[in-house]
Amino acid sequence: MDLFPVSSCGGADACFDSVGRRSRPGDELAELLWDNGPALRRTPHFPPPFQPFTCSAAGSSRAHELSKRHAAAVPMDDDVGLPVHHHDEDDDAVPWLHCPVIDDGDSDTAPLPPEYCAGLLSGYSGLHAVPVPPTSGIEQRPSSNGAVVVPTARAVPTETAAAALPQPSAGGGEGVVNFTFFSRPLQRPQVSAAPPSNPVEPTVMQKAASRLRSTPLFSEQRMAWLQPPPPKAPRATAAAPTSATEHHRHAEAAAKVTQHRLQPNPRAPDATAAVTTSSVCSGNGDRTQARRSSHQTTAECSDGDDEGGAMRRSAARGTKRTRPAEVHNLSERRRRDRINEKMRALQELIPNCNKIDKASMLEEAIEYLKTLQLQVQMMSMGPGLCVPPMLLPAMQHMQMPHMPHFPHLGMGLGFGMGAAAFDMLPRLAGTQFPCPMMPGAPPMAMPPGSMFGLPGQATFPHFSGFAPAEQMQAAAPASGGAAGAGDHPPVPVTTQGEQKLQHPKQT
Amino acid sequence: MSGRRGRISDDEINELISKLQALLPETSRRRNASRSSASKLLKETCSYIKSLHREVDDLSDRLSELMSTMDNDSPQAEIIRSLLR
Numbered sequence: 001m002d003l004f005p006v007s008s009c010g011g012a013d014a015c016f017d018s019v020g021r022r023s024r025p026g027d028e029l030a031e032l033l034w035d036n037g038p039a040l041r042r043t044p045h046f047p048p049p050f051q052p053f054t055c056s057a058a059g060s061s062r063a064h065e066l067s068k069r070h071a072a073a074v075p076m077d078d079d080v081g082l083p084v085h086h087h088d089e090d091d092d093a094v095p096w097l098h099c100p101v102i103d104d105g106d107s108d109t110a111p112l113p114p115e116y117c118a119g120l121l122s123g124y125s126g127l128h129a130v131p132v133p134p135t136s137g138i139e140q141r142p143s144s145n146g147a148v149v150v151p152t153a154r155a156v157p158t159e160t161a162a163a164a165l166p167q168p169s170a171g172g173g174e175g176v177v178n179f180t181f182f183s184r185p186l187q188r189p190q191v192s193a194a195p196p197s198n199p200v201e202p203t204v205m206q207k208a209a210s211r212l213r214s215t216p217l218f219s220e221q222r223m224a225w226l227q228p229p230p231p232k233a234p235r236a237t238a239a240a241p242t243s244a245t246e247h248h249r250h251a252e253a254a255a256k257v258t259q260h261r262l263q264p265n266p267r268a269p270d271a272t273a274a275v276t277t278s279s280v281c282s283g284n285g286d287r288t289q290a291r292r293s294s295h296q297t298t299a300e301c302s303d304g305d306d307e308g309g310a311m312r313r314s315a316a317r318g319t320k321r322t323r324p325a326e327v328h329n330l331s332e333r334r335r336r337d338r339i340n341e342k343m344r345a346l347q348e349l350i351p352n353c354n355k356i357d358k359a360s361m362l363e364e365a366i367e368y369l370k371t372l373q374l375q376v377q378m379m380s381m382g383p384g385l386c387v388p389p390m391l392l393p394a395m396q397h398m399q400m401p402h403m404p405h406f407p408h409l410g411m412g413l414g415f416g417m418g419a420a421a422f423d424m425l426p427r428l429a430g431t432q433f434p435c436p437m438m439p440g441a442p443p444m445a446m447p448p449g450s451m452f453g454l455p456g457q458a459t460f461p462h463f464s465g466f467a468p469a470e471q472m473q474a475a476a477p478a479s480g481g482a483a484g485a486g487d488h489p490p491v492p493v494t495t496q497g498e499q500k501l502q503h504p505k506q507t
Numbered sequence: 508m509s510g511r512r513g514r515i516s517d518d519e520i521n522e523l524i525s526k527l528q529a530l531l532p533e534t535s536r537r538r539n540a541s542r543s544s545a546s547k548l549l550k551e552t553c554s555y556i557k558s559l560h561r562e563v564d565d566l567s568d569r570l571s572e573l574m575s576t577m578d579n580d581s582p583q584a585e586i587i588r589s590l591l592r
Contacts, residue, residue: 335546339545342549342550343549346552349556349557349560359519362520365552366526366527368556369530369555372563376562379566379567379570380566
């Protein structure tokens with residue numbers, strides 16, 4: 001994406017690869033040129049007024065500023081000088097970031113606290129010198145340059161990347177001097193990364209290039225807190241790419257960059273991973289956050305990434321916890337998260353459940369489950385209630401008086417009584433009838449009678465009508481409800497016939 | 508989380524979980540080993556509740572169909588209506 005139309009900043013995701021930024025060689029060069037000296041920045045669109053150093057002034061001014069504020073070097077706007085529209089977010093962190101960095105979003109060059117920068121700057125100090133002797137400086141600290149180059153890719157559009165990476169050949173030859181400057185570091189770790197992910201890396205690279213100072217500072221910063229600042233060079237490089245990535249395709253760039261970083265440094269994987277994660281996370285949502293505090297970012301990322309980020313973060317920190325404990329904690333947390341998730345799902349299923357604590361929620365779930373089971377049983381029995389009267393019209397007038405018994409169960413008393421009635425059936429059926437499970441079993445006719453307290457024989461005629469339903473009742477609870485529910489509807493009809501036949505036998 | 512557990516006591520939770528387990532269809536629950544994992548149990552409960560919901564809906568449909576076939580004044584209709592409420 002073009003962070004800035006003029007490509008002043010090479011886009012946030014300007015990665016190593018300058019391909020992405022090829023479009024604006026001119027602008028990018030302008031960005032790059034800041035290293036050499038103030039002049040070149042001709043990006044007109046850069047908003048001149050940015051605080052401490054005009055971003056618009058392109059990197060040059062920024063670069064100078066950087067050198068000036070050595071100690072307090074806040075991560076120069078990632079986009080360094082470029083109209084950092086991206087850095088809008090960084091404003092809070094670093095006032096000078098107001099420069100409308102073109103990068104939207106991102107900013108890896110997020111304004112890192114001065115302390116961060118200090119660390120980076122140490123590395124940069126060498127770099128600072130670089131601008132003056134661009135080539136020489138870069139040579140000295142290829143790594144740092146690389147880092148710088150990468151993160152500041154934003155500021156440095158394709159050109160930088162192009163310059164940096166001969167392969168991408170993005171930019172023109174304008175910043176030749178600068179490019180060589182950039183190319184060195186880029187070539188090193190990022191170069192490898194760049195080619196693979198052109199769109200992302202070029203941006204990063206570009207950004208890094210343009211922002212030599214800023215990015216590395218802040219990226220280093222991030223790395224720094226992640227791990228005891230290892231040699232600046234590797235860190236910077238790693239950091240730079242990571243930060244750059246955030247701008248745009250953090251995922252891509254970060255991964256690539258991280259990979260590179262990982263290789264050289266065994267520990268880096270953790271850190272870079274964490275950083276990457278953070279950058280990715282930040283890229284997704286809060287670039288500023290990530291930049292601002294890589295630390296936080298990681299945390300956020302870990303939250304987002306769940307254990308992965310957390311693990312990495314912890315691992316990166318290293319000293320805080322032991323691995324096994326960490327792993328255990330993570331797995332424990334995972335398990336708990338799963339359970340919580342299921343509890344939430346359960347809560348949604350249960351109507352009118354406003355309990356938050358587990359125990360009461362479980363209780364409600366249990367109650368609800370029972371209610372549902374009952375309801376299903378009742379409903380499956382519904383047709384049975386109606387069928388007998390329909391099938392035995394002759395008995396209807398006799399059944400009618402007895403019907404209320406059941407209606408009482410079904411209607412007046414709601415499920416509670418139904419439950420009671422049902423509960424009774426199984427017991428009665430079990431004791432009095434050898435086959436309570438059989439919905440169609442004639443013996444089932446008895447239980448209803450006993451249930452209602454009516455003389456079994458006298459009520460047989462009724463039971464012919466009720467029997468099927470009652471059989472279903474007995475059968476339903478006996479069979480556990482769900483299983484029998486499906487059978488009930490058809491059962492009453494068939495049982496009816498049987499009932500009639502068998503009634504005489506029973507009596 | 509663990510703090511809350513303390514207030515509620517793990518025993519209660521375990522008891523509730525076993526109750527829930529009892530309610531669930533006993534299909535393939537002979538081995539109580541892995542099934543009893545809380546999350547698995549909760550998942551089963553959720554799916555069971557959903558299936559019960561579906562069943563209730565299905566039965567409701569059938570009952571309403573049945574109701575349309577019989578006169579609404581009969582007690583059966585009332586029963587069914589009560590069931591459908």
